Amino acid sequence: MACSASTCQSNCYKDQPDEHDPDTNSVANRNISNGLCLKCKTNPPISSSADDSRFCSECFRANLFGKFRFAVTSNAMISPSDNVLLAFSGGPSSRVALEFVHEMHSKAQKNFDASRDRSLPVFGVGVAFIDEASVYSSPSNELYKAIQEITAIVEELAPPAKQLYVVPIESVYSSECGDGRERLKRLLDAVTDPTGKEDLLLHLRMLALQKIASENGYNRILLGSCISRIACHVITATVKGQGYSLPADIQYVDSRWEIPVLLPLRDCLAQELNMLCRLEGLKTVELIRSPGTGINGLVLSFVSLLQEENPSRESTIVRTAGKLIPFHFNRIQEIDDSNVPLATRRRQKRYNLKPNECFSSESFCFICNGPLSKSDLLSLRNLGQCQTSPDTFGAACCSSCRFQILPQDPSLLDQFSADLPQQLVARAKLDNLDNYRMLREQIQDCLLSEGEDET
Structure with a gap:
């Protein structure tokens, strides 16, 4: 059975300092370096926490x-x-x-x-x-x-x-x-x-x-x-x-x-x-x-x-x-x-x-610029390629931004997109086109080829 410093009966912890006692830790560090910096062995260590006091x-x-x-x-x-x-x-x-x-x-x-x-x-x-x-x-x-x-x-x-x-x-x-x-x-x-x-x-x-x-x-x-x-x-x-x-x-x-x-x-x-x-x-x-x-x-x-x-x-x-x-x-x-x-x-x-x-990704969330996972890319499959509808706009985001940043009410999304910096809106449109162009390549493992059934 494992023992600890407080319950040990075999004296195996006799010479070990108590890790919960800051005074004991300070003394142990000073004993190791003889009161001097562990690196240069010349100057006294700085006096703060036990971790910082090792060096001058x-x-x-x-x-x-x-x-x-x-x-x-x-x-x-x-x-x-x-x-x-x-x-x-x-x-x-x-x-x-x-x-x-x-x-x-x-x-x-x-x-x-x-x-x-x-x-x-x-x-x-x-x-x-x-x-x-x-x-x-x-x-x-x-x-x-x-x-x-x-x-x-x-x-x-x-x-x-x-x-x-x-x-x-x-x-x-x-x-x-x-x-x-x-x-x-x-x-x-x-x-x-x-x-x-x-x-x-x-x-x-x-x-x-x-x-x-x-x-x-x-x-x-x-x-x-x-x-x-x-x-x-x-x-x-x-x-x-x-x-x-x-x-x-x-x-x-x-x-x-x-x-x-x-x-x-x-x-x-x-x-x-x-x-x-x-x-x-x-x-x-x-x-x-x-x-x-x-x-x-x-x-x-x-x-x-x-x-x-x-x-x-x-x-x-x-x-x-x-x-x-x-x-x-x-x-x-x-x-x-x-x-x-x-x-x-x-x-x-x-x-x-x-x-x-x-694990490389060339598709990014247009808000946080985080790389999109395959599950995020799959959400684009049934959306129009050149549209900026609420669904398409939201699909250009990662799931986190879609949940925490984008308005949940679709009627508010137009005003939200109008107030976004133009760089982000342009990135969303560009990424949508790139996503569709690269979608089949990136999710190829998830798709069935022509003439191949699910079995």
Whole structure:
């Protein structure tokens, strides 16, 4: 019979520390490192939780930056000829991402200046902040102060300078007729499900980032999503029935968008990023927003509770989900550029994902851009090819968006589609044509050939 530290009678737990006693854990860690950093064995460790106290502040930062740099280099996220747009929200995750990208940017510039032939260009970096005041109705003075603080953070970075874009989320309507703010308000008001409204806002935020990158010559978008956020997404996607598209959202690279999206902080915990901001005095910006009231808010509270009980829970969730087979677009295409060092190209070939092509999908939900499963494609079989009827419009969505975002009343769908950004409506029409063209090929295993009966 298995024993535990509290019931053991054979003294096998005699020298083992009590895992529930924080004082015992602290003593054990100090005994292991003799009161010094486990890495450099020179400086005293930082004093916080047991996990963080293993390293001194310098080694702690080096460890985090090493995770970031390894993710960037092993997945070929940034090449010398790229222009990277960093999505900056003002929080600790995006603040650390900005600091690390800036460090890589500065080092590349110094190497360029020191080289004689200057053969390798220096990648460009821009910063984008999406202003969502029209959604959350923040006081104008608080928003102005936040934007001023964000501007100061970017401007105070050492050269090379980085362009800052402060763009309202209703800019997704900028090239269309009508008041974008009013259309956005009507669009969000039409979504009655709280979770659906939060998800739609998330999709519009990505659409705004894509628009900024496309109009200003950026070919990469970098997000500050960390393990903690990805762990929440794993559970929310499972609850919402987005299991098929889940592998697409949790990889280091997502190239299904016109501008590929990068997640170089995928291996870092939110607790670690918060700690680094405190240790280095990295200024963050707190934006007042209403807490989530739907599935997203519940899962966030649930995962936070799990993390308090066991600091490895978030990593376990992401590591388990990472065993899912990725899609073919979850990687940067192999680099064939003479300006890119040979070592970078070799590293890309070594670490690039080897997806199972039978799981590839070229059909996407026109709202969330999630890959459509075969069951979603089968719902298109009896619909008209060039129509934009409510049924056809809904069939271009994944089941989650169809249930949580689209109005359930067909009579309201016309107004809803009229308030959507034109890019999404155009994507729906285009995807419908592509879906019908590719439907037979993608569901061939589910169809009967001519002259073949069901037996």
